[in-house]
Amino acid sequence: DTEVTQTPKHLVMGMTNKKSLKCEQHMGHRAMYWYKQKAKKPPELMFVYSYEKLSINESVPSRFSPECPNSSLLNLHLHALQPEDSALYLCASSQPGGGGPVAGELFFGEGSRLTVL
């Protein structure tokens, strides 16, 4: 069983809705990530948090807003999404080193499948 827990597993929202995806890990990891995965494609990096601070934003549209309330939690706030944003959103964590995020040994959650109508 994965040690990264994501909720909800499924989410359907309209283009005017505001919703949030949540992620929690209790492995003591201090780097957390949001990835987006379209069907039959590899995961694409969206955001990286290191020690609760946003380290990387891969030019993601502002309708996606990440938040890291503490070292165990990661949220992704969604607002005014488009149908093309429908995808599987994956949270991951890893152990950083040298004060920065570490991409190696990523632990992924099961994902939140988002459908935008």
Add this chain to the structure above:
Amino acid sequence: GENVEQHPSTLSVQEGDSAVIKCTYSDSASNYFPWYKQELGKGPQLIIDIRSNVGEKKDQRIAVTLNKTAKHFSLHITETQPEDSAVYFCAASIWRGYKLSFGAGTTVTVRA
């Protein structure tokens, strides 16, 4: 940036046979090469990884080989079982970097 190519895109094998997936990378600075398995409806799971200071690593029925000179690495699954059916992604990164560059994925089907 790093570009990872993965072949084949689909692979069908008879149960008990071996499966081999190959990846090439472009950035000679990459030194960490993980393999992820993604079952239907689940997130990717790390199954094995290798760093550039070794040429081969084995874990039960799974092995990974790395040729740094040629910039390619491969996943070998022996004695395949139906539960090996999944999508497999190779990836490359700089250890302690922040970004994994994934291959396009290989859908493996093990026929009973």
